[in-house]
Amino acid sequence: MDRPDRRWTVLTHHARVLAAIAREPSARLRDLAVSCEITERAVQAVVADLEEGGYLRRGRVGRHNRYTLSLDQPFRHPAGARLCVRALVELAAGQADRHRGDTQVPH
Secondary structure, three states: OOOOOOOOOOOOHHHHHHHHHHHOOOOOHHHHHHHHOOOHHHHHHHHHHHHHOOOEEEEEEOOEEEEEEOOOOEOOOHHHOOOEHHHHHHHHHHHHHHHHOOOOOOO
């Protein structure tokens, strides 16, 4: 198979947007969309879901939004209820460091 299967992904749009906001809390929706490789409209819906669910707060800084994550908020699904947003953010930050070459990956 020449291209990866695009019918599903391990990380949902919500997880990818959370990780992107953790990396850049003042990112514009357009920039989040590019980073997450989803539409701006999808990012807007995800941010609304996350805000409604208590996973983030939106505040204004001048003409732009700045997001604050609730890092100790547990995941919604019962199977992940013992984990919190902080675990996802730390995992995503570690992955970003590895992609930049800042961290050695153990063999």
